[in-house]
Amino acid sequence: MNNFTFYSPTEFVFGRETETQVGRLCIRYGARRVMIVYGGGSVVRSGLLDRVKDSLTREGIVCCELSGVQPNPVDTKVREGLALAQEFQPDFLLPVGGGSVIDTAKAIAVGYYYEGDFWDFYIGKAKPHQALPVGVVLTIPAAGSEGSGNTVITDTRTKVKTGLREPMLLRPRFAVMNPELTMTLPAWQTASGISDMMAHILERYLSNTPDVQIGDRLAEGMLLAIMEMAARVMKDPLDYEARANIMWCGTIAHNDTCSLGRKEDWFSHAMEHEVSAEYDVTHGAGLAVIVPAFLLYASRHNPHKVAQLAHRVLGIADSGDMEEDARQGALALKAWLHDVLRMPVNFSQLGIQAPDLELMNTRLHKLKGEVLHGYMDLDAAATMEIYRMVME
């Protein structure tokens, strides 16, 4: 186990009707002028936005609103938010929505105190030292951004989609999480969220760091619970208990609970970012096609963790042939994603009939380097092979 620091100071307020507490929570964390950030449609239609504003107003908090954040959030919306923030001078940001909305707010939070362009932080040109505090009202369990110090944004000019990780600056002060708010999510969005969470767990799980038993067992436990709850929610979208388990799992899948003390592997996420940046597909659905291909490739080149996953989570009996068990595990996961989550299994089902693999692969290595050093060392030929497997 490697040395690590774990610092997760977010106050999670979880359960029915918790959104009524948002005003009180903002006050506790020093907010007086709050910029609310949201997407559109459902947050307004459901009356949630009004309930949140009422809760703030009752505490004497002044608000402004940035709306229209889209899935796969983009730099242009961040810049619009930064301009609004310069005018309004908020002391707190309150995203109401899912990962896209939260990640946009986090980008504004670090950009606000910086004289240059906020994108500098994402491409490593500069390091942020200050950020506006952020609180969250979560409506889509998926990205785990409510508990993480991460944000992912796409540059619309270059189509570079990449992340910034600043746990000390960007972990939200609080996250209000009411599973009832997720009960109206369409099946596609629910399933894509679950696929995203599972990828967050698996990318931590795939590690060559020895003796990380506690993290492995926690990861396996999360996967077992989420797969059981996913089957329930896909049958009955109004199953509160399943929604609640899934919502909390989405948070701990990405707040490092199961990855402490190990080198992680984030390259199936990186490979998917090229897909959703170019073709604007749903991130979790993109992961549902990439992750099984990634695991199948791993079953031939570094099978040990995939075989362990197969044995402990995916119901594959130990045959003594690690490579074959790993392959069976990857196939079992692929089948489960398709049969239970009704996720696509290849580019065509994802709605991309003629993907430009060469373009995505070139961009991937331009951004991440000639060889991706993770659970496996992947050069351009290796990642191209994985992308090609997604054609089938």
Next chain:
Amino acid sequence: MNNFTFYSPTEFVFGRETETQVGRLCIRYGARRVMIVYGGGSVVRSGLLDRVKDSLTREGIVCCELSGVQPNPVDTKVREGLALAQEFQPDFLLPVGGGSVIDTAKAIAVGYYYEGDFWDFYIGKAKPHQALPVGVVLTIPAAGSEGSGNTVITDTRTKVKTGLREPMLLRPRFAVMNPELTMTLPAWQTASGISDMMAHILERYLSNTPDVQIGDRLAEGMLLAIMEMAARVMKDPLDYEARANIMWCGTIAHNDTCSLGRKEDWFSHAMEHEVSAEYDVTHGAGLAVIVPAFLLYASRHNPHKVAQLAHRVLGIADSGDMEEDARQGALALKAWLHDVLRMPVNFSQLGIQAPDLELMNTRLHKLKGEVLHGYMDLDAAATMEIYRMVME
């Protein structure tokens, strides 16, 4: 799943040589005048105390010392600490040791700002609203106090041993956790610590709250990992990796990671507190005799969670007879505690030849009420039956 709030703002700094960072951490959390709290012997002999003091002095921090804290920490030492604190006027408390030392520091932390007797907080006569900040250098993984908002103290006059739980006030600001510091712990202390951690997990696990799958799976994962690592460390005390897994498991066993959204059951702890308060036995060893008896009793009166534990953690195949499987699970755990951890299995092995069961049972119900309402409803006859089972 019930509504919950989870707030764990402790900064955990984990791994080799991390104690060299303690001065810098104290400064980050605003310390200028630090009262160091410790037991005696090994912290001094090993040179750890000097290293900690050096680290503080390098940052210009002024220190005083409270030493001589004993296992099963007592009110008299807390009062000694409070008198020293009134004189020295610390702005930060730094326990260096295990649960007894940390719990003593937490008691001083709340007592410091209170005009009455600190014990009022423990018996519910008053509620604390302010506390000195606490940082921890952990040397004994067991109690989980480094990540919890709990403290347990014994009143030497009445022999009442009871706890205070104030997560918002008493979670430490930071916890420095170097597994190397635990490698010289004697087998008995190592095993007692592991027994304590397992009880912390099991007392959260035993719950009738439905649909807490994610917490159950995390708890089972922790138990599987800790049992694997315990077997290793009992064979080779210098196995750093096993020590590291155990140390981190001790923290998350008690920081609510696996108990969110459920009603917990803390009555095997309460039953043990009567044993260690009266006979001053090691808390974890006391739990090793109480917990299996508690589970055996549960296997007859409310077997469902014990059966699930048996199937998922203790290697008992599902026979279709829940009560019998639960019984087999309880016996398997008892055997494991004896065979692997070399813990006592009854009062006699614990060193108590003629325990006054009546006295302990009367005190238990005087403190906790006529009926203990937890995973089972336990009246005085029920807890007496459990105590009697420990005679065998």
